[in-house]
Amino acid sequence: MADLTESVKLELDGDVAVVVVDNPPVNALSHHVRQGILDGMTQAAADPAVTAIVLICEGRTFIAGADITEFGGAPKPPSLQAAQDAMESCPKPVVAAVHGTALGGGLEVAMCAHYRVADARARFGLPEVKLGLLPGAGGTQRLPRVTGVPKALEMMTSGEPIGADEALECGLIDEIVTDLRGGAVAFARRVVAEGRPLLKIRDRADKVTGVDPQVFADFRASIARRTRGFLAPEYNIRCIEAAATKPFDEGLAVERQLFGELMSGTQSKAQQYYFFAEREAAKVPDLPKDTPVLAVNRVGVLGAGTMGGGIAMNFANVGIPVTLVERDEAALERGLGVIRSNYERTAARGGISSDDVVTRMGLITGSLDQGDFAEADMVVEAVFEDMELKKSVFAALDTICRPGAILASNTSALNVNEIASATSRPEAVIGTHFFSPANVMKLLEVVRGDATAPEVISTTMAVAKQIAKIPVLVGVCHGFVGNRMLAMRRIEADKMVLEGATPAQIDRVIFDFGFPMGPYAMSDLAGLDIGWKAETSSGSTIREIMCESGRRGQKNGRGYYTYDPETRAATPDPEVEQMLRDFGARQGVAQREISDQEVLERCLYPMVNEGAKILTERIAIRGSDIDVVWINGYGWPVYTGGPMFWADTVGLAEVAGKIAGYHDSLGGEHWNPSPLLARLAAEGGGLHTHRS
Numbered sequence: 001m002a003d004l005t006e007s008v009k010l011e012l013d014g015d016v017a018v019v020v021v022d023n024p025p026v027n028a029l030s031h032h033v034r035q036g037i038l039d040g041m042t043q044a045a046a047d048p049a050v051t052a053i054v055l056i057c058e059g060r061t062f063i064a065g066a067d068i069t070e071f072g073g074a075p076k077p078p079s080l081q082a083a084q085d086a087m088e089s090c091p092k093p094v095v096a097a098v099h100g101t102a103l104g105g106g107l108e109v110a111m112c113a114h115y116r117v118a119d120a121r122a123r124f125g126l127p128e129v130k131l132g133l134l135p136g137a138g139g140t141q142r143l144p145r146v147t148g149v150p151k152a153l154e155m156m157t158s159g160e161p162i163g164a165d166e167a168l169e170c171g172l173i174d175e176i177v178t179d180l181r182g183g184a185v186a187f188a189r190r191v192v193a194e195g196r197p198l199l200k201i202r203d204r205a206d207k208v209t210g211v212d213p214q215v216f217a218d219f220r221a222s223i224a225r226r227t228r229g230f231l232a233p234e235y236n237i238r239c240i241e242a243a244a245t246k247p248f249d250e251g252l253a254v255e256r257q258l259f260g261e262l263m264s265g266t267q268s269k270a271q272q273y274y275f276f277a278e279r280e281a282a283k284v285p286d287l288p289k290d291t292p293v294l295a296v297n298r299v300g301v302l303g304a305g306t307m308g309g310g311i312a313m314n315f316a317n318v319g320i321p322v323t324l325v326e327r328d329e330a331a332l333e334r335g336l337g338v339i340r341s342n343y344e345r346t347a348a349r350g351g352i353s354s355d356d357v358v359t360r361m362g363l364i365t366g367s368l369d370q371g372d373f374a375e376a377d378m379v380v381e382a383v384f385e386d387m388e389l390k391k392s393v394f395a396a397l398d399t400i401c402r403p404g405a406i407l408a409s410n411t412s413a414l415n416v417n418e419i420a421s422a423t424s425r426p427e428a429v430i431g432t433h434f435f436s437p438a439n440v441m442k443l444l445e446v447v448r449g450d451a452t453a454p455e456v457i458s459t460t461m462a463v464a465k466q467i468a469k470i471p472v473l474v475g476v477c478h479g480f481v482g483n484r485m486l487a488m489r490r491i492e493a494d495k496m497v498l499e500g501a502t503p504a505q506i507d508r509v510i511f512d513f514g515f516p517m518g519p520y521a522m523s524d525l526a527g528l529d530i531g532w533k534a535e536t537s538s539g540s541t542i543r544e545i546m547c548e549s550g551r552r553g554q555k556n557g558r559g560y561y562t563y564d565p566e567t568r569a570a571t572p573d574p575e576v577e578q579m580l581r582d583f584g585a586r587q588g589v590a591q592r593e594i595s596d597q598e599v600l601e602r603c604l605y606p607m608v609n610e611g612a613k614i615l616t617e618r619i620a621i622r623g624s625d626i627d628v629v630w631i632n633g634y635g636w637p638v639y640t641g642g643p644m645f646w647a648d649t650v651g652l653a654e655v656a657g658k659i660a661g662y663h664d665s666l667g668g669e670h671w672n673p674s675p676l677l678a679r680l681a682a683e684g685g686g687l688h689t690h691r692s
């Protein structure tokens with residue numbers, strides 16, 4: 001046995017050399033791993049006692065990709081290609097032995113082995129697209145040569161991995177073994193004994209010749225909606241086109257060129273930043289390392305409305321039994337019915353099996369008695385947004401729930417400290433702000449009250465991960481991080497529609513920026529009459545005049561837009577536009593043409609300003625947490641990095657200057673410049689790297 005580098009060893013198993021990579025946590029291809037693979041291959045090739053070589057990893061996974069922390073720095077030798085060439089051109093058979101995940105550069109390395117074996121749970125993928133990149137180590141040319149063009153298109157533009165069975169079926173691996181190391185060594189000996197050839201994927205052409213160009217055109221059309229605004233999916237497709245039309249080395253040149261373009265662009269920087277931001281958000285700096293994580297084996301949910309039903313599904317989806325309590329039979333039946341039809345719809349689309357529907361429904365027990373929460377480890381309240389109601393509910397939960405149970409509120413804006421004050425155990429109370437639809441949206445704002453105990457925070461963050469959410473810990477303020485910033489956008493948008501912009505113009509600018517929809521389309525979807533009362537409506541706000549004119553949004557086909565009853569297609573409504581102009585005129589607002597640039601600045605800059613205030617008030621721990629909230633809760637385009645990262649790319653001096661200008665010309669508290677923003681702008685600092 002010899003240490004080749006700090007992370008790679010060379011071992012001998014009889015006549016088979018085993019190159020072992022051990023670079024925790026995920027065996028990323030740091031420079032010493034590349035060096036170790038290169039040296040291992042070279043030494044084993046030169047050793048007459050060695051007949052074959054196995055490449056295997058210690059720890060939880062095979063190589064999970066390039067070391068993303070090395071991106072952007074000066075390249076450290078040797079190149080990945082040198083290590084790959086040493087494998088592919090090795091005169092002795094090289095077998096890659098895969099467990100865990102062979103991702104990105106990891107799969108690209110495995111594809112340079114002559115053969116691949118894996119354990120049954122191994123997964124294989126090229127997720128570079130999620131980092132705004134394409135596989136830059138020959139993966140774009142090798143994968144389609146193995147899997148064929150359609151599967152390569154799917155895998156590379158989605159970034160989603162495939163399992164071992166599928167990999168075996170499509171020829172990406174040669175065998176599934178139970179004992180990975182033993183199986184790989186035995187496989188290597190068989191290759192030698194049977195005199196099997198040294199297969200090089202680069203030499204294969206069968207699956208990439210004669211591909212109908214229409215395949216690419218159809219595929220582009222099929223992903224256009226979900227990849228709008230992103231550069232990387234298109235670049236991945238172009239590389240696969242090159243694989244189907246050019247010799248291997250020319251294809252590699254295309255890959256190298258396009259990889260370089262993506263790597264030097266803002267999108268990939270934003271998406272790489274986001275990768276780490278999401279992982280960072282899970283960390284709570286002031287929690288002691290030894291803070292326990294409590295067991296959550298049984299959950300209660302109070303209220304089976306829009307949110308409560310979705311919240312209950314999240315737990316049932318991962319096998320945690322839920323008691324769902326409503327105030328009357330009709331509401332309970334309705335809530336359970338919605339859950340069932342959601343599951344049935346997913347099953348009909350093939351997302352889950354019909355057995356899963358039965359299992360998951362079986363985990364949700366409806367009840368009208370809060371007393372049934374007595375055994376729950378955690379109760380999530382999702383009743384109406386009304387402080388007095390929430391306080392009375394929490395006072396009741398306090399008497400019902402066992403000591404040690406976590407009492408969580410799904411309030412979207414209310415003061416968690418005040419809710420906690422209704423109990424004798426404020427340390428057990430926490431906010432869990434799910435986003436609608438709660439079974440779909442990934443974000444969970446975890447709201448820490450003044451008294452919330454460390455183990456309640458650590459447990460809630462852990463449970464969030466368990467139910468496949470992305471948790472971000474925030475502090476108490478009206479609307480927390482997300483809704484507080486959203487309110488700023490709305491204030492300005494509503495001012496602009498009175499000054500001469502139309503709802504359609506504002507929505508278009510926001511849509512073109514990369515959001516799934518603009519504020520007015522979103523209002524129409526949510527319903528304009530939530531919280532509106534005809535008896536007290538006095539025509540004094542935009543919402544009141546909209547509701548008074550019978551506009552309820554998509555649900556009655558009339559909102560800021562009119563909706564085609566068949567297709568649901570939205571058309572701007574000239575009557576609404578006139579109504580808004582008249583309303584503005586009655587208030588003495590001067591009408592003018594508003595440029596798209598002004599729309600964008602007035603929608604987004606007050607949000608950036610508010611984000612900076614949120615950091616100053618320590619409502620968010622880090623600037624990057626704010627970006628994680630906006631990307632996952634509101635569809636802020638990840639390729640711009642989120643509001644804080646985006647503002648930094650625009651330039652804080654520019655942003656701060658504009659905010660000061662709008663403050664002077666338009667007024668309003670939300671334009672009061674954040675001193676933090678002004679300071680960072682003056683010092684050349686960044687919001688996305690700021691920690692509060």
Ligand code: 3HC
Nearest residue numbers: 025028064065066067068069103104105127135136137279
């Ligand atoms: N480089 C550097 N660090 C990485 C890394 C990578 N490629 N992948 C993961 N890490 C780090 C994470 O930041 C995290 O660090 P932390 O503990 O300090 O926060 C740690 O490894 C563990 O990661 P996760 O928390 O994500 O662990 P999981 O077990 O949940 O997931 C994983 C493991 C599936 C491997 C997941 O980490 C992952 O998807 N990683 C990224 C894979 C990827 O994108 N690979 C392609 C890279 S680009 C490339 O290869 C370019 C090439 O084509 C030239």
Ligand code: NAI
Nearest residue numbers: 303304305306307308326327331382383384385411412436
């Ligand atoms: P909803 O009106 O759809 O559901 C509330 C449910 O609670 C109703 O079914 C009602 O019968 C039930 N309920 C009321 N009082 C009860 C009681 N004392 N005991 C048992 N059940 C009771 O409301 P929705 O939209 O689900 O909102 C619930 C909470 O989630 C609110 O605090 C809201 O602010 C918050 N929220 C809502 C979001 C949304 O988009 N709808 C997003 C994020 C949070």
